[in-house]
Amino acid sequence: AQKVTQAQTEISVVEKEDVTLDCVYETRDTTYYLFWYKQPPSGELVFLIRRNSFDEQNEISGRYSWNFQKSTSSFNFTITASQVVDSAVYFCALSEARGNYGQNFVFGPGTRLSVLP
């Protein structure tokens, strides 16, 4: 069975600090996708990134970066120089890579990030 663990329930940082959100996953599939979503107070989940299991290159997008390590089954998310607008709940998710997510799209419990001014 697939499982996603986000051990950090809540994190508080002061603006401009760097923060890393942890994600550990379990799957028996050899091909899969990993995702990060942001849920601001408005409620809508916003897609941030999708990573294929064959691509272990780290990704950087502005202040966001992702570290995918297959050896430790982790897909951690770092926000550099955090801002108040980064305050949200962040979800890590896992799916089989058949282009047919269906029941096999599993979300972690989420990490609530509060960035204080």
Added chain:
Amino acid sequence: DGGITQSPKYLFRKEGQNVTLSCEQNLNHDAMYWYRQDPGQGLRLIYYSQIVNDFQKGDIAEGYSVSREKKESFPLTVTSAQKNPTAFYLCASYQLGGAYGYTFGSGTRLTVV
């Protein structure tokens, strides 16, 4: 702009009543999904549909029903059989074979009074 519209944003239900949550998308996505979110928990799949007139149960389908008569619409009915319906409900859609993840609606918060 393309997207998913969920309505209403807030919904109150008396015990014993059925209520229907609306989800409409104009993205021409094949697949649609309903998730339930409880405080401090991740999203749990209720139902999903990958094609018109067909849908599948997710992990927590009991007490819920859906229909998919049109590609763009996937309403969720919370029946009186659902014993603890107070939650935040999110609808999502996805183009099968697409390169990105789900597109989500802004959610409906259902409260039993």
